[in-house]
Amino acid sequence: MITSNNFTSAIKIRLQGGRRSRQQKQPLPPQYGYGQGPQFFDDTTNIYPNLQFQGQPPGPATGWNNQTFGQPSFPGQQILGDPMAAMAMQYGQTLAGQGKVIVNEKLEKFVSVSKLKYYFAVDTAYVAKKLGLIFFPFTHSDWSVHYNQEEPVAPRYDINAPDLYIPSMAFVTYILTAGYLLGTQNKFSPEQLGIHASSALAWLTIELAIILLALYVLNIGNSLKVLDLTAFCSYKYVCMIAAVLASLIFSSLGYFAVLCYCSLSLDFFLLRTLRVSLLSQSTSDHYGGGSRRSLYLLLVLCVVQPFIMYWLTRHLVLDVGVQSNVME
Amino acid sequence: MTFTLYSLFEAALLCVNAVAVLHEERFLSKVGWGRDDQTTRGFGEDPGVKSQLINLIHSIRTVMRIPLIFLNIVTILFKLILG
Numbered sequence: 001m002i003t004s005n006n007f008t009s010a011i012k013i014r015l016q017g018g019r020r021s022r023q024q025k026q027p028l029p030p031q032y033g034y035g036q037g038p039q040f041f042d043d044t045t046n047i048y049p050n051l052q053f054q055g056q057p058p059g060p061a062t063g064w065n066n067q068t069f070g071q072p073s074f075p076g077q078q079i080l081g082d083p084m085a086a087m088a089m090q091y092g093q094t095l096a097g098q099g100k101v102i103v104n105e106k107l108e109k110f111v112s113v114s115k116l117k118y119y120f121a122v123d124t125a126y127v128a129k130k131l132g133l134i135f136f137p138f139t140h141s142d143w144s145v146h147y148n149q150e151e152p153v154a155p156r157y158d159i160n161a162p163d164l165y166i167p168s169m170a171f172v173t174y175i176l177t178a179g180y181l182l183g184t185q186n187k188f189s190p191e192q193l194g195i196h197a198s199s200a201l202a203w204l205t206i207e208l209a210i211i212l213l214a215l216y217v218l219n220i221g222n223s224l225k226v227l228d229l230t231a232f233c234s235y236k237y238v239c240m241i242a243a244v245l246a247s248l249i250f251s252s253l254g255y256f257a258v259l260c261y262c263s264l265s266l267d268f269f270l271l272r273t274l275r276v277s278l279l280s281q282s283t284s285d286h287y288g289g290g291s292r293r294s295l296y297l298l299l300v301l302c303v304v305q306p307f308i309m310y311w312l313t314r315h316l317v318l319d320v321g322v323q324s325n326v327m328e
Numbered sequence: 329m330t331f332t333l334y335s336l337f338e339a340a341l342l343c344v345n346a347v348a349v350l351h352e353e354r355f356l357s358k359v360g361w362g363r364d365d366q367t368t369r370g371f372g373e374d375p376g377v378k379s380q381l382i383n384l385i386h387s388i389r390t391v392m393r394i395p396l397i398f399l400n401i402v403t404i405l406f407k408l409i410l411g
Contacts (some may be wrong), residue, residue, distance in 0.1 A: 195332070202336040209340075217380045 038185070039265050119164035119227060119264035121154040129159050130166060134238055135262070137269040143276050145210040160273065164227065167234030174200065174237045177244050181316045184248070200237075200312060207233055207308065209303065220294040224277060232270060236305055239266050255317045274298050341399060347388045348396055356385070 107113060133140055146158045153161060178196045211229060213286040239262035247255035278294040356362050365378045365384060375383075 048381045092344060198333050202333050204333050204334060205333075217377055217384065219380055 112113055115227070116164070118152075118154060119231065120163070121156050121162050123156050126156055126159060126163070127166060130163070131157065131238065134235055134269055135242070137265055137272060140272075143272045145277065150164065160276075162228045162231035162273075164234075166232050167231050167237065168298045170237035171234065174241050174244075177241055178313075178316055181244060181248065203308065203312060204230075204233060207304075211297075214297055218293045218297060220278065220297065224274075228277075232274065235269070236266055236309050240309050241261070244311065244313055244316055252317060255313075259306070259310060259313075263309065264295060267302040267303060270302055271298060274301075338403070341403060344388065344392055344396060345400070347385055348392060350385060350389070352386070352389075356382075361385075 104113070143160055145160045146153045147290075150159070175193055175197050179188060179193050182192055208226070208230060211233070212226070215224065242262055243255055243259040246258035250257075273300065275295075278298060350356055352362060357365075361378070361382055363382055368380060
């Protein structure tokens with residue numbers, strides 16, 4: 001629970017940090033997070049220490065404590081006037097801090113939070129440019145990802161790097177727009193939101209599993225990580241949102257028009273981006289066969305994306321008949 | 329579209345069960361998908377699609393043999409009780 005609090009506060013800081021990053025002249029020195037060694041992106045989690053659980057929100061706490069001891073505020077402090085109890089309180093707080101560090105280290109083995117943080121190291125300029133790139137990739141010329149000593153540079157500094165912020169936000173926004181659209185057709189109920197969320201997540205998992213299986217069997221794509229692939233497969237949620245919103249204004253003609261255009265631009269974007277990363281590992285011992293296979297896989301992936309987008313959104317826009325919610 | 333994560337789990341369980349019943353001696357060797365026929369390849373060359381698939385089937389059968397028992401029991405109980 002503590003780490004999820006930290007994570008959500010990290011996401012909130014990310015959202016606020018975008019505005020401040022334009023005012024800072026030089027980037028912050030790299031933080032050493034959880035004893036993992038130097039990271040190659042600015043981990044902005046610890047800029048605002050008063051938002052972590054050891055501090056206090058400024059509003060309610062100042063009404064409670066007495067400030068007679070000048071120590072960090074704690075509700076009910078005036079009861080513990082004894083200095084021994086105050087020392088015990090300090091000791092307890094340091095113990096809690098150490099416990100937090102240990103819990104984070106244990107969690108790192110399962111979920112790898114520091115690798116996840118790399119994908120969320122974005123700012124608003126990156127998000128705006130990336131969204132523009134998804135909808136109009138035709139004029140962008142340099143698609144290579146810049147590396148910083150064998151590790152990809154954080155998405156904040158390189159527009160071609162994949163991130164997980166846009167996909168997760170697009171997923172949530174898609175669920176909400178689906179709910180809104182259902183509401184305009186008087187089919188809304190709160191369970192529908194959950195059904196849509198799990199359905200979209202299930203399709204994403206299937207797509208990822210099939211692509212990973214294909215990458216293993218065809219023996220290509222050794223450097224394409226799972227999270228990168230998740231990011232690339234989830235960029236289509238942005239296009240689905242655009243198509244669904246167009247259907248609100250222009251009904252099914254607008255839906256199909258925006259769907260076609262977004263499929264084209266998304267396919268172009270995916271082709272350009274993944275061609276750089278997939279074909280860069282066709283080394284000499286593949287004799288050109290490996291790069292052909294990866295090109296075929298890429299083409300199949302691009303062809304499949306419009307169909308998945310259509311399949312996931314068609315029941316929101318077109319009249320496909322009454323859906324029954326009974327699970328057989 | 330009532331396609332939930334649970335139905336995804338069911339589908340995956342059925343697929344893994346299907347892979348687990350492919351017996352190597354009685355079936356796979358007869359159709360030419362046995363593992364000992366694949367040794368006539370060089371090392372370090374590109375292993376073909378077929379040998380990768382055979383390796384995949386073999387590893388799934390080896391790894392998932394025991395967990396499948398428990399997963400199947402749990403799913404059967406789940407379907408019996410909750411329908």
